Amino acid sequence: MNELERYSPVIKRFQRRLKNYVEKGPTPGATMSVVTSAGPIWSAGFGHRDLAKSGMVDTQTIFQIGSTTKFFTALSFMLAVQDGLVALDDSVIDYWAEFSINSRHGPKEHEKITFRHLLSHRAGLPREPRIGGNFGNEEPYTFEEAVESVSACWMIAPVNDRFYYSNIGMDIVAYILQHVTGMTYPNWTKKKLGAPLGITSLRLGSGEALKEDNVAIGTETGRHECEFGASEDYGCGDVWIGQDDLAKVLILALNEGRYNGKTVLGRNLFRQIIRPHFVKDRGFNYGLGVDIYGGFNPRILGHGGGSIGYASTFYWIPDYDIGVSVQTNREDYSGEKKNPHNLGLEIREQLLKTHSVSLTRKQPQEFLQEYVEAPLIDDISKLAGFYAGLWNNTVLVTYKDGKLYWHDQWELTPKENGFILPSGNSVRFNFKSKKSRSPYSVTYVGARYPVAELNMFRVTPKEPTPNAPPLDSEQTEMLPGIYKATYYGIEPTFNLAKVDDGQLYVQTIYGIRPVYPHESVKGLWFLPKGETVTFDGKDELWVENCRGVKWVDPVTELKMLVETNPGHRLLQKWVLSQIASHLATLGRKKEAKEVRTIKNKI
Template sequence: MKESVALKRLTGIEAQIEKKMDEWSVPGAAVAVIHKEEVLYCSGFGYRDVHKQLPVDSETLFGIGSSTKPFTTMILAMLVQEGKIQWDTPIKEYLPNFRMYDAAATEMLTFRDIACHRSGMPDHNFMCHKPMLSAQQWVDALPYLEPNLSFRHAFQYSSLMYAEAGYLIECLTGIAYEEWVRERIFTPLNMRNSNFSIEQTTAGSNFSKPYVMTENGIVELPFTADQPGAAGAINSSVDQLAAWVSFQLNRGVVKGQRHIDEDVMQELYIPQVIVKQGGALPEFPEMPHTAYGLGWFIDCYRGHNLVHHSGRIDGFTAHVSFMPAEDVGIVVLANQNMSFLPDSLAYTLYDQLLAMEAVDWTSKFQQHEKKIYEMIAAMNPAADRVDVPNAQKDLLPFDSYTGLYNHPAYGDITIKQLDGKLVFDFRTLISDLTGLNSLQFLAEEVGLPFTFTVDEQGKIVGVQLPLEPSVQPIVFSKQL
């Protein structure tokens, strides 16, 4: 596609963006359209701070969540080019003490397995909830984290394993993953304000606050306390992500200088595993086949090859994509939790750029969103009412429950008495525990059921929490 043709087809883009923002009730968004090395369009809309009515512009920082993952695989590809690693060499050959829960995965897991999500591991999201672990401690935790699929059985999205990839990079090279990205990607692409830190983001003046749509309207969220690292920690702006997309379209060349061999880079876009659609992933006839490469989803979008990755993190949603054959790409950032604005807007703009018949992407994604909420409701049926006053009669003395509990990967939970109540403390999570019977409690503030375990003498020796729904409850053993 010629640049002049693409530019002409963007006529009326502002009206289209504002219409979509209104349909999705998004307070602020930023949009870029890229053609090879040229940014055809780049602008902000709405507010980065609703209360102060501060506008979004092209330099406003947003969390991009899992749109971080392609940065991780780009660093892995650069390390492959330099001979520091190979995609298909078992990690155990680099780190002889490397262990997974599964014996086969221990012996055979490679960086390719991690990069295309076929390790058999689920997300184990609570592992990322503000853990204070070193890179080596993260890697050492792997043998204690249960998979829910057989190794290499199928595609299963796992942010946990992407986070682990970052820590493995540090263990192998002695250089933190974040430093690799800053030196090899941010600096040459002039992504000067992109970072991995909420503290660094909020120290500046031009950043978006995170929001969520509720029954009472738009509500500001606190910035996430999680540390998703190589899986989802980048904060960036639409103008800087436009440079990132241009880097893809120019096959690794920036201002005439090559930063990675084209054949090494192109391997990232080769389909590795089939992605089963349905559930959380939409089923649209316009994209009949979805695959995952190395850090990128790969779709046949209405007959055109589309490489893309969305991102969701508390209060922010992102879409980063490009069409290699057409030399065009799109970035959409929004400051609303779990919003489908970025995806629906990006596909609408691609239809314009390709001069194709318009599709009502808002309606399609609204129907998909409804299915997701119905699926969540079915997985979490309303709990039966509990007669708590009667349940309290069956409780053991509170000091039977109090103490320090530990899981070798998840770390410590403290249960203590406070103002006549039992309270649990896990990293940044604190909640009262309401007794349902002598061994079952509910942490109502965070919606977690607690099940205590006892030995033959009836003494409490542990507590089980369903922190990863797809595996057995995580067992914390009582230490004190």
């Protein structure tokens, strides 16, 4: 039986489901492919390129693939290694003499950063630069300006201290490839990766991609088209490509660097990409620009992607010669059942069943029954603290009245060699030896994809020193509030600051966190995970390098928009919910109620 015959019944079912999801669900357009090492088995496109239904999606329609781009960056870098232009353990400073970044870990800490650190997210860099990246800017910027803005940032940790997902780190790799190859990064990638695979739809940067006729326009919720400022974040998330060509990259991966019988990237170099490079990364399961989905059997490799208005599922199962890719021009599927990316995950189990194989994964209860050498803990209060992990999540474990709480709210119940959460997920604290008195990390095992086994390392925030400047009366009065910000230069998001008993707190996507002042620089604070918060003393608050401008009277502005511009982005229901929640957090309950009233009338 050939693979087409083997997989045909499964593919027919999923083709019908994908068509139904697009026609009757909230996704304007989607593409999907299934491949083996021998070539494509199936590829299809459904729906429309935009909400105006100006054109149909096909398998050559270009979509942005977000962080799936990072796999392309790793391939492009290793192709330069293959040509003898650079090496994994070369230092960044050797190729970019002007490279600098602020650091609390020594003035020359950045000189230790190698390409292996960058591609493994272990360079101690922040997630985003001051220009570009996820947050972008309202003003146009170049790729070079975005990367060079790292000089205004701060390192979040010493080099190789821990995994910390960094978009700017991947962009630095692409930036330096321009120096060592003598070509622009897009041209290098097209020449060395695209041309040998016969790829014609590859574009890098929205400026180049959006000039094409057959390009999908991203939507936030499938009902609201995104507006795009020019982006050129080549290394971290700005590859645009059609499904037929994306499938060719999957075929290359299944052949470990070969395509159509020819070597594009040597097998040994390719295998460097798909393995963890640091012992401490057990549980992070990341190679060089690629996820290694830990806890699954058989093993799965790949990299998902999400960007403004687009989402990408991209993985391969090497032991059974299966590759799957899904693209959509919708990013957020919160609460939606008709999610094409769920189909992309479900189909792997059905394809494996044709081989009489079940996809299994470590379950929370099994994890807690594993034998581990650990000290007897007579004081569980020592387990409390901050733990940082994938994807830059910071978990706060607190101790109250003899009990531990996860994220300061869910009780951790002792069981076997760890703890159980109310959700059924398990947590185990890890120690370097039986003599240790405090853990160096915590491992979390979830019952559902995508989290299988996840390590989070203990982080000790740098507490304020005696010389650290406290909040003065002016800062205490001026700082609290909502700060209007954007990501990708267009879409609304918000920074939030509040002061409680002289302590400054800011809102992050993981909750409200305390921040700690720099010992000498006024208006500079650090989150527990190491990212920065800066205040200009007037109306700008930067949180994790995202610039926000203070929003003094949101209710009046929103009411005006209802009358003058009812289609404005700030009047999306999910945005209004966020605004109301932030106002309530600040104790501005009357304004929060008014915003909810506006939301309910839309």
